[in-house]
Amino acid sequence: MTLYDTMAKALDQRDADMYTDLFHGDYEFVRHQSGTSMDREQMVEMMRMMMANEKVIVRDARCVYENDEILVEHSVMDFPDGTTEAVMSVHILKDGSIIRTETGATLISK
Known part of the structure; x- marks a missing residue:
């Protein structure tokens, strides 16, 4: 199974531990909003909160590219506040394991 x-699978099952088990011990997440x-x-704490919140919905997910160095x-x-974003995530x-994640997002008007 690929990363x-x-x-x-973790997102589908809302399993934060399965998701965060993929993180390297030196993992770093760079927020797109603020840098x-x-x-x-x-991140483990944030993912647990997100997965527990039924109003956080991830949809239309797809892998753009994956190899041994990047995903x-x-x-x-x-999101719970009613906003919707298209999110591109780059995982090093x-x-x-995933050692670094950076995201970029575009607000989608409804």
């Missing part, structure tokens, strides 16, 4: 397949970053522990994915996300891989 993307595991990510997709600030979060470490692995902060690029695109999805549409609905190391030793079979």
Whole structure:
């Protein structure tokens, strides 16, 4: 199973632990909104909150590209505040785990 397949399964099952188990110990997430970053522990907490919130919906997800060094994915996300964003995520891989993620998002008008 590819990393993307595991990510997709975790999202489908709303399993934050399955998703965050893919993170390297030195994982870093760079927020598209502010350019600030979060470490692995902060991301695990955020993913647990997101997966537990039924109003956070990830849809139309697809893998754009994946190899041993990089995973690029695109999805549409609905958020509790009623906003919807198209999200492009670029995951840098190391030793079979995700060590860094950066995202870019575009607000979608309804």
